[in-house]
Amino acid sequence: MRRNRHRRGFALLLIFMMAAAIGVMLYIELPRIVFEGQRQKEELLIERGEQYKRAIQVYFRKFKKYPAQAMEKGWTGKVEIRMLVGANGLIQNVVVKSGSGYEILDNQALKMVRDAKPWTTIPPALKGKEFTVDIPVVFDLQNG
Numbered sequence: 001m002r003r004n005r006h007r008r009g010f011a012l013l014l015i016f017m018m019a020a021a022i023g024v025m026l027y028i029e030l031p032r033i034v035f036e037g038q039r040q041k042e043e044l045l046i047e048r049g050e051q052y053k054r055a056i057q058v059y060f061r062k063f064k065k066y067p068a069q070a071m072e073k074g075w076t077g078k079v080e081i082r083m084l085v086g087a088n089g090l091i092q093n094v095v096v097k098s099g100s101g102y103e104i105l106d107n108q109a110l111k112m113v114r115d116a117k118p119w120t121t122i123p124p125a126l127k128g129k130e131f132t133v134d135i136p137v138v139f140d141l142q143n144g
Contacts (some may be wrong), residue, residue, distance in 0.1 A: 009103045052123050053133050060135055063116045065086075067104050074141065075102045079109035081135040097134060109137040 070076075077100025084093040094113050098108045113135060 079137045
């Protein structure tokens, strides 16, 4: 009789130890699982954000005009415009991030962005968030 009690006690102890081991393993793995889920959401936001930025760049190209004076003088260059979009979806600020070396080209790139409003709709993943968009504007005599 005593042996059966010891065996049952040992079996219960073994079951509790196994349950405790499973609990510890879950406790250790849970942060990793949560982190991976969060990382996947962030990667999706980044992907959508990149798609949105590409859409903005394509949209602004429609408004690009090569200044006549710059064409006559053969001036070319790349202007990088940085646009700050507020949490309300409106353009808060537009600045030249890196200039072409020609003020007329830099100013034309700024004008292009300012004149292009309204622009493409902000995706739901970016609504309510402040973000920047860099817009490269290339002034090239061959391609306009």
